[in-house]
Amino acid sequence: MSDPRDLVAGIEECQRVRGEFEERFAGYGVIGLPFGSGHVLALRRFPASSIGPGYRSVWHRDPDGRWTFFQDIEAVHGCSRYFGAAVAEVASAKIEIEWVGPELFSVTVTDAAHRLDWDVALSSSAVSRAMSAIGRWLPTAVWRNRWFPAAMGAAAGPLLRAGKVRLAGRAPNGQRFVASPLMVWLVAESTATLDGVDLGSIGPSPTPGRMGDFRIPQRGVFAIGNAFFR
Secondary structure, three states: OOOHHHHHHHHOOOOOOOOOOOEEEEEEEEEEEEEOOOOEEEEEEEEEEOOOOOEEEEEEEOOOOOEEEEEOOOHHHOOHHHHHHHOOEEEEOEEEEEEEEOOEEEEEEEOOOOEEEEEEEEEOOHHHHHHHHHHOOOOHHHHHOOHHHHHHHHHHHHHHOOOOOOOEEEOOOOOEEEEEEEEEEEEEEEEEEEOOEEOOOEOOOOOOOEEOOEEOOOOOEEEEEEEEEO
16 A cells, blocks of 8 residues: 555546535545644645635644634635534634654644644555555445444544544534545654644544544544535
């Protein structure tokens, strides 16, 4: 399997996908990354969308449970289209993703009131490699059937030591979603500061992150894949 930086470079060239019976997004990101301090981060980069231009989005949950979405696209075309009912603030921001090595990248988020600096180092394990081998060869029709992602999520949590994982269900705004991580890696190391405050060491959060039926893993997971919403 190629390293994630090379795979992402190819994905960035894709500008459009077709949604037959649902709204579809293709790309990559950090499904979720918990910190022992109670902070949670997530990254979504979808170069291709069936409903509009591609975009970047960074999610942050503070230890009090307050969610903020940063995105570089109008809310109607981004993550808040589906998750906004559970979000306290949606901020338009400049989001930059820079790959500095085959498994190393940094994320910078800036808007009028906030700045996030986030560094991520990825790794793989026997389990993540096996999941990627299965995921990338399965036809899209299998992933679009919500029963398979539901079973995959139930198995992935214990296998990756990531707590409860749900890849299918209902988003806070009411749409049904299916997430299909075709290839996965683990977050080996990460540091982040928000507005000058260090978010601390990565590790299981005292309170797991949740958005409707979607659950943030209790271990950092990076994935390449698709998301479907109905």
